Amino acid sequence: MKPNYRLLPINRREALREGFFAAAGVLLASRLAGVAKALPAAQAPAKAKSVIQIWMWGGPAHLDTFDPKPEAGENYCGPLNSPIETNVSGMRICELLPLLAKQADKYSLIRSMTHGLYAHETASYTVQTGRIAGGHDVYPSVGAVVSLFKGYNAGYKGLIPPYIVLTEPQGRFSEEGFLGSRYKPFSTGGDPAQARFVVEGVVAQGLTDDRQKERREYLHQLDTLGHAMRGDPQLAASDDAEKLAYELILGDAGKVFDLSQEKDDLRDRYGRTTFGQSCLVARRLVERGVPYITINYQGGWDTHKQNFQVMRRRLPEMDKGLATLLRDLSERGLLDTTLVWWNGEFGRKPKVDWEAPWNGGRNHWGGVFSALVAGGGFKGGHVVGSSDARGEEVKDRPVYPADLIGSMYELLGIDAAGRLPHPTGLEARVTPTAADGLPLAGRLKEIM
Template sequence: PSYFSLPSMTRSGGPNFLGAKYAPFVVANDPNNKDFRVRDVELPPELTEPHFQSRRDLRQLIDRLPRYSDPQVADPVAGYDENVAQGYNLVTTPEAQKAFNIHSEPDEVREAYGRNGFGQRALMARRLVEAGVPFVTIVDGGWDHHANMFDALRKRLPTWDQTVATLINDLDQRGLLETTMVIALGEFGRTPKISTLAGQSKAGRDHWANAMSILFAGGGSRGGQVIGATDRLGHSAIERILSPENYVSTVYRKLGIDPDMMYHTPAGRPAHLVSDPTPIDELM
């Protein structure tokens, strides 16, 4: 698969109208567990490879359901075919089993990433990139601190910093950072004003759309930059104001995709990739 999501798929992370073959392969298990394994990527001991191939041949022999060749028709049977083909390739490719074998990593490397779910998923992401996977998403939830923010962040931020810094350094040392974008972001910022919700004793911060930050490393971008600024309260962006469209256009440009291109949905409706196709020059 060309897209992995660990340990779940976000609501906006699916294939949408692109079709089932573009859905992520979700690795739900925690790679920090001693008995971690990715189910269904290797044959069970009692099933030999010739027997497995004969099962595949039998399926093709008895499958007589019609397929719709029109790309504007969302054919569930064709989508199922794509999933089966993807699963077959995953099971029969040695590189896949090797990428998932996180237990082969030296202890010092695993400790550097952090012996927790987020740290080991970041290490798994590096292994998948090494195996040639173009897109890996790590979903790290639990940052919605409307209450008890300070105690929670004192625990979470050091391990997050450790993991992300190690991932960037590791990719750099392996010669992969120049061709790999590492991006960390949420969907909005937090209110400048600290407040205490009704029924809560410890303060937090609520949702805020006026200003937020994105961490961007690698992919040929120059490091050590701070692009843009807010006012002294973090209330609003006041310098080099950029939009989500500018960020997405930057990613598209680095992938060799023209963000100004017009595409057509399966129903034939024309649409632009983004409303503002201007990338962030400082990152290009």
């Protein structure tokens, strides 16, 4: 066992565990000091309390979503050649997104995202860490950084873990990076579109509360080694974990995943799809103060083949879920403090591959792509930057991943120039500088 003391959260369980650290010869005070050093100093007050990241796994086409190019012709826009006006004058988006068109005042589009990467894993890493791959380390994703600075170390007290992924982990890289598994997202498993959202561990099927309690009592009686080693710090921590687990299993906190508590017509408006209901779960998690939620949207966006068929099938579902989420957050007064971040690891090749076997597919494209941001201090109704006439390169105002990430951190009150705790004590900045490999073009002041 080699706990990385620097990374331990300071939460309400510390009171129970303090004895352990003292006994382990680690001064709690110095550990606290270490964390304090890593926490942001003298920041402007945070505008955003929570982030909902909509991760478009696979990389959806920018031309077929938020950066339509009907003037580029059939070989670029394919059949999706009639973009629609939104409720913000001059902002046009794909015709398959009519509901989002009515909410455009709530979000801004960045049409000049760029990193020049064309492989899923390196691009996923760069978009979610701001860094270029190739050093000795793997840096933590935005979610892990937010859970470090806004989770248990920063007074978050929820029973629900501070970094949730709906419903399956991304699997491309270790989101927690060198911060270690404490900052790994909790993936719910299950499917919120089913009659019952079976969140792995929280919701058990076929066990009554009475049987749960009975079993728990039995477990305590049979834990012979636990009795023989009473006072062992690891086992004490495990007992604490068990107490928390049963608070979740038997208590009210787990009800956050019970979508039957929502009105049917609202559930319908989100769409009775995994994505739509995930958006609804995300809103419920935000209401309970969870700082970071990723919706890992495995919608088949890696459209090498038959791009337009996929878009016709999946965009209406995305439109419904995301537009309802923005409206619902706004109506509940949560949008001002909830940052919604939508993008994939890259965009897709503007020129359509009509020939077999692609049959109207689009390849990967890292030259330029789009992101959508809303709430949490970002202004709505703006377009940042632009791509060229065919959507192949940045035309003006490039935005590199670290520019966007640094802007989000600023809104969250996280010092982008601060330090991350590193397992071997190396210096590690929260966001990269230009010396780390990718250029920077400045934070998104125009929409902050």
